[in-house]
Amino acid sequence: xxxxxxxxxxxxxxxxxxxxxxxxxxxxxxxxxxxxxxxxxxxxxxxxxxxxxxxxxxxxxxxxxxxxxxxxxxxxxxxxxxxxxxxxxxxxxxxxxxxxxxxxxxxxxxxxxxxxxxxxxxxxxxxxxxxxxxxxxxxxxxxxxxxxxxxxxxxxxxxxxxxxxxxxxxxxxxxxxxxxxxxxxxxxxxxxxxxxxxxxxxxxxxxxxxxxxxxxxxxxxxxxxxxxxxxxxxxxxxxxxxxxxxxxxxxxxxxxxxxxxxxxxxxxxxxxxxxxxxxxxxxxxxxxxxxxxxxxxxxxxxxxxxxxxxxxxxxxxxxxxxxxxxxxxxxxxxxxxxx
Amino acid sequence: xxxxxxxxxxxxxxxxxxxxxxxxxxxxxxxxxxxxxxxxxxxxxxxxxxxxxxxxxxxxxxxxxxxxxxxxxxxxxxxxxxxxxxxxxxxxxxxxxxxxxxxxxxxxxxxxxxxxxxxxxxxxxxxxxxxxxxxxxxxxxxxxxxxxxxxxxxxxxxxxxxxxxxxxxxxxxxxxxxxxxxxxxxxxxxxxxxxxxxxxxxxxxxxxxxxxxxxxxxxxxxxxxxxxxxxxxxxxxxxxxxxxxxxxxxxxxxxxxxxxxxxxxxxxxxxxxxxxxxxxxxxxxxxxxxxxxxxxxxxxxxxxxxxxxxxxxxxxxxxxxxxxxxxxxxxxxxxxxxx
DNA sequence: GTTGACATCCAAAACGTTTTGGGTTATCTT
DNA sequence: AAGATAACCCAAAACGTTTTGGATGTCAAC
Numbered sequence: 001x002x003x004x005x006x007x008x009x010x011x012x013x014x015x016x017x018x019x020x021x022x023x024x025x026x027x028x029x030x031x032x033x034x035x036x037x038x039x040x041x042x043x044x045x046x047x048x049x050x051x052x053x054x055x056x057x058x059x060x061x062x063x064x065x066x067x068x069x070x071x072x073x074x075x076x077x078x079x080x081x082x083x084x085x086x087x088x089x090x091x092x093x094x095x096x097x098x099x100x101x102x103x104x105x106x107x108x109x110x111x112x113x114x115x116x117x118x119x120x121x122x123x124x125x126x127x128x129x130x131x132x133x134x135x136x137x138x139x140x141x142x143x144x145x146x147x148x149x150x151x152x153x154x155x156x157x158x159x160x161x162x163x164x165x166x167x168x169x170x171x172x173x174x175x176x177x178x179x180x181x182x183x184x185x186x187x188x189x190x191x192x193x194x195x196x197x198x199x200x201x202x203x204x205x206x207x208x209x210x211x212x213x214x215x216x217x218x219x220x221x222x223x224x225x226x227x228x229x230x231x232x233x234x235x236x237x238x239x240x241x242x243x244x245x246x247x248x249x250x251x252x253x254x255x256x257x258x259x260x261x262x263x264x265x266x267x268x269x270x271x272x273x274x275x276x277x278x279x280x281x282x283x284x285x286x287x288x289x290x291x292x293x294x295x296x297x298x299x300x301x302x303x304x305x306x307x308x309x310x311x312x313x314x315x316x317x318x319x320x321x322x323x324x325x326x327x328x329x330x331x332x333x334x335x336x337x338x339x
Numbered sequence: 340x341x342x343x344x345x346x347x348x349x350x351x352x353x354x355x356x357x358x359x360x361x362x363x364x365x366x367x368x369x370x371x372x373x374x375x376x377x378x379x380x381x382x383x384x385x386x387x388x389x390x391x392x393x394x395x396x397x398x399x400x401x402x403x404x405x406x407x408x409x410x411x412x413x414x415x416x417x418x419x420x421x422x423x424x425x426x427x428x429x430x431x432x433x434x435x436x437x438x439x440x441x442x443x444x445x446x447x448x449x450x451x452x453x454x455x456x457x458x459x460x461x462x463x464x465x466x467x468x469x470x471x472x473x474x475x476x477x478x479x480x481x482x483x484x485x486x487x488x489x490x491x492x493x494x495x496x497x498x499x500x501x502x503x504x505x506x507x508x509x510x511x512x513x514x515x516x517x518x519x520x521x522x523x524x525x526x527x528x529x530x531x532x533x534x535x536x537x538x539x540x541x542x543x544x545x546x547x548x549x550x551x552x553x554x555x556x557x558x559x560x561x562x563x564x565x566x567x568x569x570x571x572x573x574x575x576x577x578x579x580x581x582x583x584x585x586x587x588x589x590x591x592x593x594x595x596x597x598x599x600x601x602x603x604x605x606x607x608x609x610x611x612x613x614x615x616x617x618x619x620x621x622x623x624x625x626x627x628x629x630x631x632x633x634x635x636x637x638x639x640x641x642x643x644x645x646x647x648x649x650x651x652x653x654x655x656x657x658x659x660x661x662x663x664x665x666x667x668x669x670x671x672x673x674x675x676x677x678x
Numbered sequence: 679g680t681t682g683a684c685a686t687c688c689a690a691a692a693c694g695t696t697t698t699g700g701g702t703t704a705t706c707t708t
Numbered sequence: 709a710a711g712a713t714a715a716c717c718c719a720a721a722a723c724g725t726t727t728t729g730g731a732t733g734t735c736a737a738c
Contacts, residue, residue, distance in 0.1 A: 051696090
């Protein structure tokens with residue numbers, strides 16, 4: 001690899017001058033600058049990013065840690081978000097350092113990435129209740145943004161972007177009620193996920209507004225994956241045969257719910273209406289197509305990156321905390337349209 | 340941030356000794372080693388990865404560049420591969436540096452990442468005909484592995500993993516023939532993609548074997564996205580009304596083909612059989628579910644990482660070039676099963 | 679008491695940049 | 709012709725590690 005020293009030797013200038021010439025400082029004459037640049041180009045010089053990072057104490061890199069996967073199934077929401085973040089980062093002149101949690105010790109990845117000075121800032125996804133990761137990032141004082149605000153009873157004293165879960169689930173539930181459903185079940189995410197209470201509140205609000213009773217027995221929980229939705233829905237439907245609709249709190253679980261419905265010999269949309277949340281790309285192609293609450297995943301990724309870059313550059317944020325209004329996408333799984 | 344110097348000062352040992360104690364060298368006594376480790380722990384020491392990288396000339400990082408996106412649609416195949424690679428990298432003790440192509444100048448991202456010494460090795464996906472990226476990586480001599488071999492008329496003189504495209508498309512086409520189809524169209528990827536000729540060959544082989552004529556007019560091309568498949572199929576079906584089946588060369592295009600079929604008032608599976616390639620997660624949920632050729636995407640990611648790590652460590656590869664046999668997944672879109 | 683072996687430690691160099699704090703000319707002012 | 713100013717250049721330090729090549733001290737063996 002050719003380095004500054006090599007260019008200095010072949011041009012006869014000092015390392016300092018070569019460095020400053022390439023950086024475009026104005027205390028090097030136009031003639032020598034051009035000469036140095038030409039030589040550097042012809043020698044195929046590429047600055048060593050690591051050395052530069054060490055000296056200038058910045059990396060032009062954003063870190064993100066992907067959650068541990070305990071199943072073979074892919075997390076479509078997360079990978080769409082990841083791609084969105086990747087493109088946005090590149091667009092803003094940043095690279096993306098992706099690290100996966102390996103062991104049970106979830107903090108070690110963060111400590112390695114952040115404490116090791118490998119990134120200028122971090123994006124954190126899927127906030128949890130009293131999230132230790134957020135506490136850590138606050139403590140070390142590194143710039144970070146979060147996809148998803150804190151639980152309602154905790155302070156969201158950090159920059160975030162989030163879809164309005166309550167409003168989204170409210171819209172979905174109300175839609176089901178308007179279609180005539182009176183016995184509506186819900187499959188919630190685990191309680192330690194920060195957005196779970198919001199989604200429950202949206203469900204409750206819609207019931208309340210329609211003078212329908214809120215019954216504990218209609219509420220179950222599943223991990224955010226398909227299998228979790230399937231298990232939860234199976235239990236729900238066998239114990240509560242009067243149900244005619246199920247609100248699932250993300251699309252992956254909604255697909256599982258649909259599986260469970262069919263495995264019980266019922267028809268999705270006709271016998272049991274199903275709705276999801278996220279509008280991952282699968283949703284549109286599901287059988288029947290899934291009525292769901294759309295989050296603009298790619299846009300969220302993009303805005304997260306833009307916020308983070310602002311923070312890194314110590315520029316003030318005009319909207320440090322953004323709540324996006326999700327939109328209800330009505331397809332066939334709720335029975336509103338004929339397929 | 341606490342550094343070696345700080346630990347050296349509080350313990351009274353030199354920086355050298357602290358460094359060697361933490362690294363577990365045996366020329367530091369057990370007593371002092373323990374003492375130093377304790378102090379380091381209590382001070383919350385995290386080694387500065389950048390400094391370490393500069394000194395030791397290795398980064399424990401794998402690079403991957405995601406292709407430019409000219410549409411809002413996500414590339415499901417690529418993001419599944421990316422997640423697989425991410426997990427596998429973590430599992431092997433590597434981080435993943437993801438960089439997206441921004442400008443039209445596709446090489447600049449590679450030069451920045453590779454020439455800048457930011458990674459120990461690179462994974463390259465979606466090989467193209469006489470791919471300049473491969474030439475570059477060979478030239479600079481950095482370890483790399485490729486997802487997808489070279490075109491049949493070019494040397495595949497690099498380590499790769501690939502699904503056997505020819506066999507996969509052959510299996511899909513033969514299946515259609517066995518179902519009684521005699522007029523089968525195909526939507527190929529662009530010609531500059533390396534696997535395109537293999538897929539065409541699989542199609543031709545199946546026709547030949549069944550004594551069916553190969554007709555140029557039944558062949559079209561689409562970019563690898565859904566819209567490309569839709570356009571291609573629309574043209575194909577209007578110009579060749581005798582067609583009863585279409586082989587699409589990836590799932591995204593197959594979904595587009597299904598759209599086109601329906602927009603022409605025909606029924607997928609009943610009037611026109613459709614098959615895809617990849618088995619991305621959407622395929623299973625398509626309406627009707629898509630008959631396709633499965634590539635084990637996650638496994639490919641995992642094996643790519645393992646190969647790359649071997650190369651980085653200068654360990655010989657037992658199988659530097661792997662061709663995986665894909666399996667035909669029969670669902671309803673080909674009309675073989677009733678939905 | 680000298681020698682060698684061993685255990686334990688450390689100063690300094692190196693990795694490739696950027697930046698600091700000048701130094702040397704040449705040109706301009708008076 | 710001296711002093712001031714500007715234009716151009718550079719040596720050395722710094723970023724935080726790891727590694728090299730000893731230095732020092734202790735102890736056993738002769």
